[in-house]
Amino acid sequence: MTDLTKLTAVEIAGLVAGGETSAVEVTRAHLDRIAAVEGRVHAFLHVDTEGALAAARAVDERRAAGEELGPLAGVPVAVKDVLTTKGVPTTVGSKILEGWRPPYDATIVQRLRAAGTVMLGKTNMDEFAMGSSTEYSAYGPSHNPWDLDRIPGGSGGGSSAAIAAYEAPLAIGSDTGGSIRQPGAVTGTVGAKPTYGGTSRYGLVAFSSSLDTPGPCARTVLDAALLHAAIGGHDPRDSTSIPQPVPDVVAAARLGATGDLTGVKLGVVTEFSGEGGEPGVMAAFRESVDALAKLGAEIVEISCPHFKYALPAYYLIAPSECSSNLARFDGVRFGLREGDDGNRSLEEVMSLTRDVGFGPEVKRRIMLGTYALSSGYYDAYYGQAQKVRTLITRDFTAAFEQVDALISPTTPFVAFPIGARTADPYQMYLADLYTIPANLYGGPGISVPCGLSEGLPVGLQVMAPTMADDRMYRVAAALESAVGTFTPPAL
Ligand code: GLN
Numbered sequence: 001m002t003d004l005t006k007l008t009a010v011e012i013a014g015l016v017a018g019g020e021t022s023a024v025e026v027t028r029a030h031l032d033r034i035a036a037v038e039g040r041v042h043a044f045l046h047v048d049t050e051g052a053l054a055a056a057r058a059v060d061e062r063r064a065a066g067e068e069l070g071p072l073a074g075v076p077v078a079v080k081d082v083l084t085t086k087g088v089p090t091t092v093g094s095k096i097l098e099g100w101r102p103p104y105d106a107t108i109v110q111r112l113r114a115a116g117t118v119m120l121g122k123t124n125m126d127e128f129a130m131g132s133s134t135e136y137s138a139y140g141p142s143h144n145p146w147d148l149d150r151i152p153g154g155s156g157g158g159s160s161a162a163i164a165a166y167e168a169p170l171a172i173g174s175d176t177g178g179s180i181r182q183p184g185a186v187t188g189t190v191g192a193k194p195t196y197g198g199t200s201r202y203g204l205v206a207f208s209s210s211l212d213t214p215g216p217c218a219r220t221v222l223d224a225a226l227l228h229a230a231i232g233g234h235d236p237r238d239s240t241s242i243p244q245p246v247p248d249v250v251a252a253a254r255l256g257a258t259g260d261l262t263g264v265k266l267g268v269v270t271e272f273s274g275e276g277g278e279p280g281v282m283a284a285f286r287e288s289v290d291a292l293a294k295l296g297a298e299i300v301e302i303s304c305p306h307f308k309y310a311l312p313a314y315y316l317i318a319p320s321e322c323s324s325n326l327a328r329f330d331g332v333r334f335g336l337r338e339g340d341d342g343n344r345s346l347e348e349v350m351s352l353t354r355d356v357g358f359g360p361e362v363k364r365r366i367m368l369g370t371y372a373l374s375s376g377y378y379d380a381y382y383g384q385a386q387k388v389r390t391l392i393t394r395d396f397t398a399a400f401e402q403v404d405a406l407i408s409p410t411t412p413f414v415a416f417p418i419g420a421r422t423a424d425p426y427q428m429y430l431a432d433l434y435t436i437p438a439n440l441y442g443g444p445g446i447s448v449p450c451g452l453s454e455g456l457p458v459g460l461q462v463m464a465p466t467m468a469d470d471r472m473y474r475v476a477a478a479l480e481s482a483v484g485t486f487t488p489p490a491l
Helices: 009-017 023-041 049-064 107-114 157-164 181-187 221-231 249-256 279-294 307-328 346-357 360-373 379-402 425-432 436-441 469-483
Strands: 044-047 076-080 118-123 170-175 190-193 213-218 265-269 298-302 405-409 445-453 456-463
Touching: 009 023, 009 049, 009 221, 023 044, 023 049, 023 076, 023 118, 044 157, 049 118, 076 107, 076 157, 107 118, 107 221, 118 157, 157 170, 157 181, 157 213, 170 190, 170 221, 181 190, 181 445, 181 456, 190 221, 190 469, 213 221, 221 249, 221 445, 221 469, 249 469, 265 379, 279 298, 279 405, 279 445, 279 456, 279 469, 298 379, 307 360, 307 379, 307 425, 307 436, 360 379, 379 405, 379 436, 405 469, 445 469, 456 469
Parallel strands: 076 118, 076 170, 265 298, 265 405
Antiparallel strands: 044 118, 170 213, 190 213, 190 445, 405 456, 445 456
16 A cells, blocks of 8 residues: 655645545544654644544545545645644744644635645744754754754754655745755755745744745655645735735746756856855755756856855844844733732733743844844944845845856755754854845745765755746756655654
């Protein structure tokens, strides 16, 4: 019998639509897989067994009634715990929201339900999406299925670990500085950050509102494109949502899969292709560039001189926005309330709640952001970082006058051992060296597996102009057709 957990989303949806299996069978297979491996992987913070089976039954009933099913009907999906789910616990990886059951679904979650996907549960993440390893989760780290002693990336490491471990074929992540793409790279899976505003932030617990972008994670480029199409598009409930349809990313992925990139011009980012990355990562990247050239792409070098300032600018802008966004967690409105014994003032209760409820990285960001925004320092830090953001956007604009898309490695290093980078925050921040520019600019970026370094996966990043998400899918699918997909050792 086919192992339903090893199939792609496209294959599962086909079997469900054709009546060769049921959504309930598919869901049970994944719940069994979760039960078998979760003790080692810890991808989930909450598994919604009852909700998943009910959603699956509803799909099977709709099929039995002869209703037309969408392209992802009956396909299980894991959702990063940063999105609100009605009645289902949502913690954002933080103690401060422990036990909170939101009264509403995020737009993305509503669209997943409408598409007939089956939400298996909520995945682990660095607290408030701040981190690159899931080690800053208040609920313990997730483990990389390629090597359980290593990190699965972050902040969305639960989502990437879940799909790499065959606990789910699809997952949702959110990318503020790389949290979809870097986990994808280090787990040998596909992760796409859509154009900012191309996917709704309604119900996405805010970290850095001008950067936060939810998006798809999958094991193949086509699966990611289908998920992207299902969740994307205008949402009147998000003031920065773009009132235009998402480009046809599914058609682009199919076109790319033919393996022909004739007429496509790709720019290798000079600043990200020399030193700075591990030799094994750079070697795999260079081999993939050759593979892309063999598919017909024209390859040129493009210098983006301001990209080297992206990391410091991000670590002023993102903490600044976070210090403002996280002010709402005060022990009054949501989740945890500490020390409310009738003898303490409201201020004391708020302060105690935030002291107990937030972990060290979140506190560090709040302090950094508060400092960067404070009077006397604002111009020197936050204001300066915004100017750098403009210069980075100009680098992108100039580059896209010459090439269709930019390519680079996704992250400078392969999955590192758990504990290796927690002592020095800067070492953790470096994981996003290559992904942050696209967030500051707002354009789309995708990580696609491109090879192995010492037995661990390496990702290649494709970056495209805003609202040209289809281009990156075409290039990624073409590379995938050349290098194949990567399967971790059996768990
Ligand atoms: N790792 C980066 C950070 O810690 C990016 C996080 C993200 O994209 N959510 O901020």
